[in-house]
Amino acid sequence: MATTNATISINSDISSYPVRINSSMTMKKAGSCHGLDETNGLRSKKFTGTSAAIIIEAAEYTADKAHKVYIRNTASNKEYFFYVAYNASAAAATTDEVIGKLYGGDWMLMPYDGAVNITVASSTTETQILEYMVFADVLVDQTS
Amino acid sequence: MATTTASVSISSNDLIPGSNLSINASSTLMKGGLTTGLTQLRTGYESIATGTEFRLGPLATEMASDEHNIASWVYICNKATDDTFYIDWGLHETMIGRLYAGDWMFIPWNAKADDHEIEIEAQGGAQTIEYAFFASDLVLPTAAS
Numbered sequence: 326m327a328t329t330n331a332t333i334s335i336n337s338d339i340s341s342y343p344v345r346i347n348s349s350m351t352m353k354k355a356g357s358c359h360g361l362d363e364t365n366g367l368r369s370k371k372f373t374g375t376s377a378a379i380i381i382e383a384a385e386y387t388a389d390k391a392h393k394v395y396i397r398n399t400a401s402n403k404e405y406f407f408y409v410a411y412n413a414s415a416a417a418a419t420t421d422e423v424i425g426k427l428y429g430g431d432w433m434l435m436p437y438d439g440a441v442n443i444t445v446a447s448s449t450t451e452t453q454i455l456e457y458m459v460f461a462d463v464l465v466d467q468t469s
Numbered sequence: 470m471a472t473t474t475a476s477v478s479i480s481s482n483d484l485i486p487g488s489n490l491s492i493n494a495s496s497t498l499m500k501g502g503l504t505t506g507l508t509q510l511r512t513g514y515e516s517i518a519t520g521t522e523f524r525l526g527p528l529a530t531e532m533a534s535d536e537h538n539i540a541s542w543v544y545i546c547n548k549a550t551d552d553t554f555y556i557d558w559g560l561h562e563t564m565i566g567r568l569y570a571g572d573w574m575f576i577p578w579n580a581k582a583d584d585h586e587i588e589i590e591a592q593g594g595a596q597t598i599e600y601a602f603f604a605s606d607l608v609l610p611t612a613a614s
Contacts, residue, residue, distance in 0.1 A: 329481035329490070333575055335544060337473035337603065339510045344473075346601060348546050348573045355567065356553040364484055367492070391555075391569055395479060397494050403504050409577070411565045421561045421585065425577025426501065426540060432477055432494040435574045436558065436566030458492070460484070 327362040329460055331393075331434060354462050355391040363461040369399075371454050372407075377417035377446040380457055386439030390462035394437045396445075397456050400429035405449040409433070417446035429453075471506045473498040473603055475542070475575060500605040501540035511602040514548075517556065517591040525587045525600060529580035532606050539579055541604040543587060546573040547596055554593035561585045570596070578602075 328351060335346040352361040370380065386392055398407055406426040408417040417423070422441075426448075427433060437443065437459070447453050476495040484490055498507050517523060525545070532539055547556050549570035556568040561584060568574055568589075578587065589598070 327481055327484040329479065329484050331477065331479045331573075333544070333573055334476045335473065335575075335601070335603075337471060337510065339471040339473060339506075339508060339603070344510065344512075344601070346544060350572045352572075353552065353569060355555075355569065358552050362484065366485065367490075389567075391567055391572075393566075393572075395477075395492065403499050404502050406502075411560070411563065421581070422563050422565075423579055423581065423585075424560065424565070425542075425579045427577055428499065428502070428540065430496045431498075431577060432475075432496055433576045434477060434479075435576050436568050436572060438564065438566045441563075441565075 326359045328360045352393055352460050353391065361460045361462055363464045365459055367456060367458045369454060369456045371452060372447040373452050374450055375447050377415040377444050379415055379442045379444050381443035381459055383439055383442050385465055386461055387463035387465055388440040389438050392437040392439045392462050393434060393460040394443060395434045395458045396427060397432035398427040398429055399454045399456055402429040405429060405451060405453060407455055408446045410444045411441050412444045413441050415444055417444040471508050473507055498542055498603055499540065507603045507605050509604045509607045514599050516595055516597050517589060518595050519591045522588050522590045525589050526602050527607055528583040528586060530583055531608055531610055532580055532604065539606055541578045541602060543578045544575050544601045546599045547571065548599055549596040551594065554596050556596060556598060557590045557592055559588050
């Protein structure tokens, strides 16, 4: 059993009182006290066009589990972004299941059920690099 | 201008044998496509009953901007302690993942239309969540009378 910890810290002066959110979690298997122990590793992908692409294939993961997905736009430019969506095909910008936009430097971490692909599309033909990692509950053995 | 920063640290010494995993990232949350910070905030701490799908956060029509042209962020933490409990979360009638007891999530969110709301449903038992929306264009709903 592996132990993977994730901590978030959000600080803001939006309101007249400081906002301080700090939360930590140990990533666990569905309905279990045992830690997530599988991953395909940290991946990095360069995009130079706006075509949508699947970055996480649901077929690699057992569905309805407690997978977690980390994605970060490594660019520094806040003008451009990646659409991030939950979609069976490669659609990312136009699907109803657009989750949101990751602008330069932005990151996200979300629970993922492994039932449908995660897709992305860059908003620009300028080079943008996406890094991402799935912390998997159960990986599906791939047949040749 | 308000400044909101979100940082994450992910670490594991044994997930990948022979390699210590250490991911650290930090971002200043800005208005969509701009370099000015988000200006509006909604937070909550609420109990979620089982058996009903609830909407979390504002509708698209409560966010004054073009569709898909809003940079909002959502933080949710499931405060339950029973490992078998979780919150199903999704968009547009599509469940995307399970937020188990003790877990948190942080996502960008673009409301395309009112039916692209964030949906949550407690599974296993009633659970309490803590949440925060960071946004740029929230507007209050019109009063009923």
